Amino acid sequence: MKKSFRPDVDAPEYKGPYAPYDIIKEGTIAVVVVALLTVALAVVFSSPDEKAITIKTWSNADPVDFAMTAGDELIGSSGVAGYGAPYNNGGPSQSWGFLSPEKWLGVHIPVNTATDFVIDPLKSQPTKPALTAAIDQWTSASASTQSSWAAAYSKVESNITFANDTVTVPSSKVGPIPVLLNYLTEMARSGALDQALVTQNGFYTTNYTKPLLFLSDGAYLGDLATKQHLGGDQWGMMNETGQYPGQAWLWLYTFWYQIPPYNSSASGDFLVWGTMMILTALLILVPFIPGLRSVPRRLKIYRIIWREHYAVQK
Amino acid sequence: MSTTEIDRQWTSRLRKRVVGKLPPDKMLPDTQPAYVASWIYVFGVTTMAALFVVIGTGCILALDGPQWWHSSAFGHFINSMHLWSVEIFFFAMVIHLWGKFAMAAWRGGRSLTWVTGAVTFLVSILTGFTGYVSQTNFDSQWIATQAKDGINSTGGGAFFNVLNLGQMLMWHIVLLPIGAVVLTALHVVMVRVKGVVPPFEDNASEVSA
Numbered sequence: 001m002k003k004s005f006r007p008d009v010d011a012p013e014y015k016g017p018y019a020p021y022d023i024i025k026e027g028t029i030a031v032v033v034v035a036l037l038t039v040a041l042a043v044v045f046s047s048p049d050e051k052a053i054t055i056k057t058w059s060n061a062d063p064v065d066f067a068m069t070a071g072d073e074l075i076g077s078s079g080v081a082g083y084g085a086p087y088n089n090g091g092p093s094q095s096w097g098f099l100s101p102e103k104w105l106g107v108h109i110p111v112n113t114a115t116d117f118v119i120d121p122l123k124s125q126p127t128k129p130a131l132t133a134a135i136d137q138w139t140s141a142s143a144s145t146q147s148s149w150a151a152a153y154s155k156v157e158s159n160i161t162f163a164n165d166t167v168t169v170p171s172s173k174v175g176p177i178p179v180l181l182n183y184l185t186e187m188a189r190s191g192a193l194d195q196a197l198v199t200q201n202g203f204y205t206t207n208y209t210k211p212l213l214f215l216s217d218g219a220y221l222g223d224l225a226t227k228q229h230l231g232g233d234q235w236g237m238m239n240e241t242g243q244y245p246g247q248a249w250l251w252l253y254t255f256w257y258q259i260p261p262y263n264s265s266a267s268g269d270f271l272v273w274g275t276m277m278i279l280t281a282l283l284i285l286v287p288f289i290p291g292l293r294s295v296p297r298r299l300k301i302y303r304i305i306w307r308e309h310y311a312v313q314k
Numbered sequence: 315m316s317t318t319e320i321d322r323q324w325t326s327r328l329r330k331r332v333v334g335k336l337p338p339d340k341m342l343p344d345t346q347p348a349y350v351a352s353w354i355y356v357f358g359v360t361t362m363a364a365l366f367v368v369i370g371t372g373c374i375l376a377l378d379g380p381q382w383w384h385s386s387a388f389g390h391f392i393n394s395m396h397l398w399s400v401e402i403f404f405f406a407m408v409i410h411l412w413g414k415f416a417m418a419a420w421r422g423g424r425s426l427t428w429v430t431g432a433v434t435f436l437v438s439i440l441t442g443f444t445g446y447v448s449q450t451n452f453d454s455q456w457i458a459t460q461a462k463d464g465i466n467s468t469g470g471g472a473f474f475n476v477l478n479l480g481q482m483l484m485w486h487i488v489l490l491p492i493g494a495v496v497l498t499a500l501h502v503v504m505v506r507v508k509g510v511v512p513p514f515e516d517n518a519s520e521v522s523a
Contacts, residue, residue, distance in 0.1 A: 007514060011422025014347050014512040021346035030356075030363035034402055038367050041401075042394035049384060049393070050452035086472040094467040101469030108472035206480025213477065216459040225456045236460050240446070240453045244397075247446060249404045249439060269467035284432040287420035297514060301416040306513040309349040313516055 008293045016309075048242040050228070055197065055211060058220045059188035063162040066188055067181045069218040071157060071169075073113035074138075074180060075150035078217045080113050087111040087213070094270035102270070109209060117214050121196035122183055131183045134176035141175065149175035165189075232257060252276070336507050343506075350510050354413035357406045358505075364403035365498065369491065371396040380483055381450055400442055411435060419511045427504040434497040441494055444486035447476050458482075 005012075059066040072078035076090065084091035086108040093103035122135055138146070152173035161168045167185050169178040187193045197211040215221045225231060228241045236257065238250040256262040256272040265271055286292055296302060303310060320326055374392045375383060383389035411431065420428040447458040458476045465471045475481055 008418055009421060011512050012515050017348045018345040019348050021343060023342055026359055027363070030359045031366050034360060034363040034399065035367050037402065038395050038399045041398035042391055047390065047394035047397040048453060049390065052451050052455055086466055102467055105469040105472045109475060207478045209475060209477040212455060212459055215455065221456065221459065230456055232460065245401055247442060249408065267467070269464045273464055273468050280436065284429055286415070287425040287428050293418065296416050296418040299416065302514055305352045305354050305413070305417060306349055308351050309513050310516060
């Protein structure tokens with residue numbers, strides 16, 4: 001039995017005329033035109049290159065924000081300390097119903113903010129009696145003692161000041177925290193903390209996970225980004241500094257972050273990715289999805305594209 | 315050596331199969347169906363031309379390492395060319411994709427051509443993204459720290475760490491370009507094997523699927 005013709009799956013056999021076509025000439029012209037257009041755009045518009053910030057620039061520009069962030073890293077109340085997988089078990093994982101791949105895969109890039117961001121870098125410094133004593137006091141304290149210092153610190157954290165190269169924490173119940181923060185701030189302002197954070201894996205490294213996580217916990221990086229219209233509610237990561245198109249092709253991905261429930265859910269990132277995965281699967285599998293594959297025929301835009309062909313047929 | 319023995323060779327069998335599927339006049343045609351007469355057809359070759367410029371400028375950037383372009387005026391110019399050729403690449407690719415959607419270009423046994431094209435688009439997005447986080451400037455710091463949350467939420471962050479410059483740079487300059495080029499080559503070969511999709515029948519819009 002002859003199979004019936006399905007207009008959205010099958011194509012009619014073309015028996016019409018053919019026209020001369022020089023595929024090599026076409027390709028060569030395309031490369032030359034695109035190359036010239038690229039040169040012209042590069043000459044006229046250049047490209048953005050805002051210098052990377054460092055822990056040194058951050059701690060010198062806003063030492064209070066740095067010290068507060070470092071304090072949060074030490075007592076475990078920072079964003080990274082409570083992030084969860086893949087860095088630690090400090091926070092809840094994002095999920096969609098029973099789906100929570102973040103949780104299933106667990107910790108793969110272990111980050112202990114107190115140890116990695118504060119204690120270990122301080123230990124790498126030349127020995128100073130006050131610093132050594134403060135580190136020993138913190139590391140040898142029981143969990144309940146550390147918690148009581150942390151609780152006292154949290155109450156006064158917003159009143160931290162910085163003057164005459166000294167961080168002042170207005171409380172006497174915070175144990176060694178002020179000493180640790182002062183030495184870490186001094187280390188950061190000298191540039192030594194940048195180096196200590198990237199060289200934790202040895203002499204050679206190309207992994208900036210820890211300094212970037214530390215930077216992302218402070219307000220400084222986000223404030224600079226917001227000034228550059230890069231905030232999450234400003235279509236965030238698809239943009240780049242200056243008046244450049246950025247990754248405009250990510251508009252749909254970024255769009256979801258602007259509307260509920262994506263921008264209000266604790267699992268917003270996972271919801272956005274889930275939505276995009278479904279839409280992506282639909283895009284790839286259009287030819288196999290009845291109804292969806294009929295859309296072009298219903299839209300009739302093809303009649304504009306092939307208008308000469310249809311005009312000749314009439 | 316007997317003819318039969320030569321016929322059984324892997325080499326001769328592969329050659330026969332390739333030449334049978336894609337004879338020279340199909341691979342490098344000198345004519346094409348008269349219906350291929352719209353500006354929309356320009357965007358496929360424009361995408362490939364832009365890819366050529368993207369790879370060329372990327373190779374020049376690779377010559378002196380990932381940070382060279384920050385301190386060299388020539389390096390910055392090449393980076394600008396790299397950026398703008400990427401913008402042209404995506405602009406042309408998106409128009410090409412929607413143009414092919416409007417033509418239902420998967421018809422007539424061309425489903426895999428569509429699938430390879432769509433997957434190439436995705437691989438290209440990932441290639442562009444890894445480039446953005448490998449710039450070693452403020453943009454790369456911000457984009458990486460923002461993007462990590464989305465990727466981590468899928469569990470992918472355990473293996474694809476956007477904060478690891480070395481990993482992202484390797485993906486950007488080795489793994490993903492190989493993927494994009496291989497997929498593009500497959501896509502073009504499929505187009506050449508099957509030819510450009512013919513127009514719908516004139517009364518197609520009245521026919522039910």
